[in-house]
Amino acid sequence: MSERITITAGDGTTAVIATHGAEPVSWHMGGTEYLWSGDPAHWDRHAPWLFPVVGASANGAVTVGGRAYPMAQHGFARDLPFTVTERTDDTVTLRLEEGSATLPHYPFPFRLDITARVGPGILDFEIWIENTGPTPLPYALGFHPAFPWPFAGGERSADGGYRVDFQNPERPLVPEVGEGGLLLRTERAIPLEGATLPLDPALFTEALVLRDAASEWMRFTAPDGSAIRLEVSDFPHLAVWTKPTAPFLSLECWTGHADWAGYAGELARRDSQRLLAPKGRARHGVTLSHEAPVSREAATA
Template sequence: MIELKNDDLRVKVNEHGAELSSVQSVDDKIEYMWQADPKFWGRHAPVLFPIVGRLKDDQYTVNGKTYHMTQHGFARDMDFMVIEHEDDHAVFQLNATDETREKYPFDFDLRVSFTLEAHTLSVHYTVTNPSSDVTLPFSIGGHPAFNVPLEPGQGDFSDYFVTVAPKKAYPQIPLVGPYNDVKHEKTLNLTTPMTLDHDLFDRDALILDLDHVETTLMLSTQLNDHGVALTLQNAPYVGIWSPYPKRAPFACLEPWWGIADNVDSDGQFTHKMDLQTAGPKKSFNAGFQIRFF
């Protein structure tokens, strides 16, 4: 476990999955991150790579060959190498292996960096294509889960709300089972805060189409002054999720550069909706910030 610290926060990141596992305030010891109780969901904040969501029938085709990969890809279940570590900064690296090539026939260099400044943790993804002649296709995303309520005994799930800026009605991409149904896009009015309710997630995550516009989602309550604010500069989507029908005491705010297969997907990986690419010897960069208050 790698630790970052400053005068405001103590952060822990697990080398397994480069997974953010704990963010605790120094002053009042509030734990912001969900602590992975397997009764509800045994993860904290997995890195989603090289896919976000589910593939149709958990498989896809590249150059006529079929590959199998489960939901959200394999990075979350692999050990990363720590290549930089200071008090307020760490970088985790994952490279292609024979094991990954059986599921995903591409070479890659994935780096996840965490930088702590005052009450803000910045998370940055760099996906580099080491090939000199093949374009690297992929999706990537985050899945941080936050305790709701943040302080035990102070309110419950329905005492929290999500406020989105800019305030507007957002295109919402529905899910049919685990697959996106963009042809039947809905609208979610977020001109006012959305009060959390477990029934919001009866059809899985709420997926907002951000159109790469800088957006901030704040998870907070009127019962106290504590919460989190997640800011994305260039993400196409953000998911809001809590497991249903479980009444889990956490909510996820998920920045995505990719999305689950479409209900009409033909299985060709290069046809995948909102697929990112890195050309030969090129890199893709993305990230987000979480402010803890």
Template sequence: MPADQAPIPVASTFLTLQSGDSLARIALTGAEPLVWRVAERDLLWTPDPAYWSATSPILFPLVGWARNGEIRVDGRTYPMGVHGFAASKTFDVVARSANAATLRLRNDPATHAGFPFHFMLDVTYRLDQDALISMFDISNPGTEPLPYALGVHPGFCWPFAGGAQSEYSLHFPRDERAEVPIIAPDGLFSREARPIPLKDRTLPLSPELFAREALCLLHAASPSLSFAHKDGAAIELICEDFPHFAFWTKPGAPYLCLEAWTGHGDPVGFTGDIREKPSMRLLAPGDVARHAVTFRYHAPVYSNGHEE
């Protein structure tokens, strides 16, 4: 996408994409998917401030918590909230069709107050009959390396195909470690780990599993995962250059977040420059990095060959 492309005027606070009987609604604030509907089935959850006031925020230029809510650059400190600032910024629309759109966020004086780097983030959504594809192009128009982390944080209805929450599980195509890092009370990542009931590439789900904290699979072997009901209905996440997964909900909430990250929160005790933080990417001046995530819905198939 050309960097000098003029924004397209939009008369609403969101865009609606359609493909057959599938629909997606994308907010201009945060370029956040608000609705993903396949065959009249809503798959993204509707926010409830009692649990969580977002639906599917984009995490940029940080993922997770920074120590003391600040980053350090060349000996100076800058305020930085959890997961960065992209989710609260208004994106420009620079391309649009019936089933696709590209939204753009650039650095400006407000972003420089907390993140003194030049960047351009293009987010392209394409809606297919059974899938919502998200592509992220991060450009560095500056003269020094750009440190960044990127993540997606979609909250899916749980349950999304009926039944109890305990009838759902996560499935991985490759073997994964059955342990996750212990997260400190301030959101930082400790060096300690705890076991999770992951066996034979399957993680049974229950609200109790998330009573302590989010589950983070760092450096996952699998490039995808499936959030599945016992009847075969599933939401699949297929990732391109997102090496970490995280799973989170609040006990009693009717959603499950299936997150994909390039980076993660500060390690406990980290006091270095943001460019030295483990898991941060450094993008050279003039370069562009591409990341992508596809959400794909798989309907259950019954004896008559159709979804019930």
């Protein structure tokens, strides 16, 4: 049974982390919950971690040494229990290592440590991946948090005033997604205006995948200017996703992405998959923060 661990900042900001998947299930401040509820009528997760692959694998499997290993979409980490290795009032570190639940799918020794820290208005994560085996470790890592839409008034509609703002202008083209969640080499246009994407539920027949993004942060911005911001360290790909009728929006960061349709090669040569040398360690970081609306007085000062 999953344990839920509450960590608390000095200003009363709290987060709750489940040992199942090391998944954040609550981020609460100022009387408001900012993580999606996990309502199974729409999507029964909150903010899962994705490892050792991101997205779908061709034929539902990955190939290692010429042998096929079954691999679920987004890997297995989100569905396995982690062990708590350190804990303080405002931080917790959880660990996943290879074992009987992972080796039939991914024949590699590894150590995945995720440290969550809560501070005034922030929820910060430091992720370390260690190759504890004798051969190179192919991996991808992703974070898939979702937030209520709307979260600060207004409506979830094309004219509701919600948008995603990026640090830098991004290409207004994203890969089409084919059968089984595999990426296609064709692209479709999205109404990205420089660094601003006006939100419309009708956009989301599939995830909007920004491969090799120019930005290291993006924010989900409400009509009043308040925002939920996701800032990353060493996550080159960003994505925005929801379901057309679901009252949430997911801002995602990935080191890798789904297979291209038709790929039949080794996992180590999968596009965007990382290779970590034996005994090597890799660090990745994600920070969620809440930005208050700018008052009219401050804006004109």
